[in-house]
Amino acid sequence: MSQTPNTMGRAPCCDKANVKRGPWSPEEDAILKGYIHSHGTDGNWISLPQKAGLKRCGKSCRLRWLNYLRPGIKLGGFTEEEDSIICSLYSSIGSRWAVIASKLPGRTDNDVKNYWNTRLKKKLLAGGWIPATGNTTTANIINPSPNPSYPDLSTASTLPHQIHLEPNFFCPSSSLPSLADVSDSTSSVAGANTDLSSWTTEESYSGLSMDNLLDLDFGIMYKILSNGSFGFS
DNA sequence: AATCCACGCAACCGCGGGACT
């Protein structure tokens, strides 16, 4: 990169007057794909377009690669199961699209975000899962049932239970999920008690931070989140 | 057939935070 250091705020990532903007052409896609296949990103997106011979901003190249060109990208409509996963995670962690997308192989954060904003939100509104008034936030997606059962994700055809949100992470011992539901995890969770079979007290659950929880095998995490008595700040 | 409008999606923008010097 050859930008002059700017002490008055952040320097622009590229010279906007000399980069192409807007939709990518098939030729540009081919150039970017070919360059990354043979050279990789070299850990530097800013200098990549110049090296590859593209008149694009590095951020634009990164976005194009991550969202459309990299191998394994899943195109097409979302499945009911993916709907359930998105709803469940959104209700518990909010608009952390990158985290949600990481639980959906082949999906990108942009994809999930667009899907939520354009279609899934409407679906939830239509089904009464989101209050018709006010903004859609984690705080107003409320579990209407005091004693939710655990929906089976593998055969999910309906929207999941929502999470009751509290100011801080908590888990009253009276509402612990059945250990039979959580004891089959083989996940390794750094910094947390990973022996799920030993989770018999409120204390052992409380030691699990939200980030730890996100590292759990999704099926186990879902079962925990599906218990309407958990909450996160 | 022409115009309007709503929708979906690709892309851009700015910020926060981590890495590096």
Next chain:
DNA sequence: CAGTCCCGCGGTTGCGTGGAT
């Protein structure tokens, strides 16, 4: 420790398209 740079993220914008009028 402070300053700088870049990556990654979430919010937002704007264009293309298809349906309605």
